[in-house]
Amino acid sequence: MVSVRGLPILAAILGVASVMPVYSYAEGAGAPPAVHQQVSLPRVLVLATGGTISGKADTRSAIGYDAGAVTGEQLIAGVPGVEKLAQLQVEQISNIASQNMNSQVWFKLAERIRRAFANNEADAVVITHGTDTMEETAFFLDNVIGDARPVILTGAMRPSTAISADGPANMYEAVKVAVDPQARGRGVLVVLNDEVQSARGVSKMHTTALQTFHSPNLGPVGYVDPASVRFVAPAKPQQHLDLPADHKLPRVQIVYAHADMDAQQIDDAVKGGVRGIVIAGMGDGNVSTDALAGIERATKAGVVVVRSTRVGNGFVNRDVEVDDDHYGLVASMDLNPQKARILLQLLLANGKTAAADIQKVFSVGF
Numbered sequence: 001m002v003s004v005r006g007l008p009i010l011a012a013i014l015g016v017a018s019v020m021p022v023y024s025y026a027e028g029a030g031a032p033p034a035v036h037q038q039v040s041l042p043r044v045l046v047l048a049t050g051g052t053i054s055g056k057a058d059t060r061s062a063i064g065y066d067a068g069a070v071t072g073e074q075l076i077a078g079v080p081g082v083e084k085l086a087q088l089q090v091e092q093i094s095n096i097a098s099q100n101m102n103s104q105v106w107f108k109l110a111e112r113i114r115r116a117f118a119n120n121e122a123d124a125v126v127i128t129h130g131t132d133t134m135e136e137t138a139f140f141l142d143n144v145i146g147d148a149r150p151v152i153l154t155g156a157m158r159p160s161t162a163i164s165a166d167g168p169a170n171m172y173e174a175v176k177v178a179v180d181p182q183a184r185g186r187g188v189l190v191v192l193n194d195e196v197q198s199a200r201g202v203s204k205m206h207t208t209a210l211q212t213f214h215s216p217n218l219g220p221v222g223y224v225d226p227a228s229v230r231f232v233a234p235a236k237p238q239q240h241l242d243l244p245a246d247h248k249l250p251r252v253q254i255v256y257a258h259a260d261m262d263a264q265q266i267d268d269a270v271k272g273g274v275r276g277i278v279i280a281g282m283g284d285g286n287v288s289t290d291a292l293a294g295i296e297r298a299t300k301a302g303v304v305v306v307r308s309t310r311v312g313n314g315f316v317n318r319d320v321e322v323d324d325d326h327y328g329l330v331a332s333m334d335l336n337p338q339k340a341r342i343l344l345q346l347l348l349a350n351g352k353t354a355a356a357d358i359q360k361v362f363s364v365g366f
């Protein structure tokens with residue numbers, strides 16, 4: 001449990017923060033108290049999971065760095081002015097690079113957020129996270145939280161020690177969005193580089209650029225800068241799927257389609273005991289004739305098959321180039337393969353196994 005500290009300590013922190021450069025948290029500023037209190041400001045629970053935003057290198061121009069080397073508390077201490085936006089309570093959920101993100105951390109996050117909202121501990125949640133799998137964590141949480149209070153993920157493309165580290169500005173803007181009344185009722189959001197994206201729409205689309213997050217099909221839902229938060233899309237209805245009590249998600253494998261494709265990967269997946277397969281198909285979710293024969297074997301064996309696309313943009317349409325009705329397939333609509341995998345896992349865990357029922361959920365809103 002974290003403890004509430006007194007105002008003299010807060011004043012000391014504010015004094016330090018005001019003269020320190022923004023990257024100070026990576027340069028041994030020391031751990032501040034876990035609760036940064038200012039009476040009557042909104043309460044934001046910060047859940048730190050690691051990633052480049054918590055990364056640290058030996059020198060400011062170093063190429064390599066260790067992700068998850070800085071704690072959430074140190075990270076907050078390097079964001080001057082954030083304490084004027086909200087009362088921040090920081091908890092460390094994990095400290096990993098997000099290529100190692102996994103469903104156990106997702107369950108931990110989901111349960112902590114549900115508890116915080118049920119006990120009225122927080123008005124909003126900000127999660128710091130690596131960018132590689134941020135869209136997957138955001139989408140998982142979007143499907144299981146179902147609360148109007150904002151849940152915002154943020155991260156960074158440059159480690160905390162880099163020249164022009166982007167983490168502090170992203171953290172500031174994430175908290176700014178979290179406390180904005182208009183952020184309510186929008187599901188889980190991702191805030192980086194002055195843009196606000198929905199969990200459903202967002203995808204990492206550049207390996208290294210600061211402007212890596214885009215929502216190719218849906219566009220950003222809003223914009224943020226130090227002076228303002230502007231939403232350009234309407235709020236959405238809140239709904240949620242249950243978390244499996246045993247904290248296990250069924251095995252669903254992604255199969256990447258390509259020229260010269262045979263059915264080997266699909267047959268191997270079925271033999272390996274998967275409950276579902278998501279095809280990262282060519283174009284509008286296409287596979288070769290040989291692979292389609294493998295898909296037919298898979299569905300006959302009771303494996304649910306969803307057709308998504310490797311293209312990264314556009315919708316996968318039902319029954320246009322592939323006869324989904326005939327083969328009993330699900331079209332992923334706007335969902336990329338990694339998000340289609342999560343939705344299929346959650347639906348299977350909630351007892352939905354019929355392709356038609358699964359299709360209805362994938363098609364929500366379209």
Ligand SMILES: NC(=O)C[C@H](N)C(=O)O
Pocket residue numbers: 050051052053067096097098099129130131132133155156157158
């Ligand atoms: N920019 C980043 O955060 C990348 C890092 N590999 C991560 O996802 O943790």
